[in-house]
Amino acid sequence: MKIVNIKIKELGMKKAVKVAQSVANTKLINSIQLTLLKLQDDHSDDMTEIEQLEHEAQLLNEIEQFFKNFLKLSDKQIEKAEEELDPEELSFAIGEATARFQGATDKDIQKLREGMKAEQKDLEDPLAEENDSDKSE
Secondary structure, eight states, X not given: OOXXXXXXXXXXXXXXXXXXXXXXXHHHHHHHXXXXXXXXXXXXXXXXXXXXXXXXXXXXXXXXXXXXXXXXXXXXXXXXXXXXXXXXXXXXXXXXXXXXXTTOOHHHHHHHHHHHXXXXXXXXOHHHHHHHHHHHO
């Protein structure tokens, strides 16, 4: 069985963790990806604020369990990451963990990071860009 070394700086990991490319870890990766996709699909205008908050709370709990089980992070490491990361950084950490598990190189990770930043920029409020350009005039 192949072993990959995974170190994610956003999570404050000082040393790489050895992760086996086992069926169990593949299930963990698939589960977190499925959870993220379901959350994206579940967000609609038909949802109440309570339903949206419940979904977000569920996602955050599942992300915590994913990092504990997959990267063997301690409660202290999880707590620190929760305090220091914004949702975008947390999302990238999941993406990087998944990509590293699937054999991504540093170059692949850099492309992933750039792609996620571009995607995030596309999702930003277009009115904010207009307001920024109005200020510069």
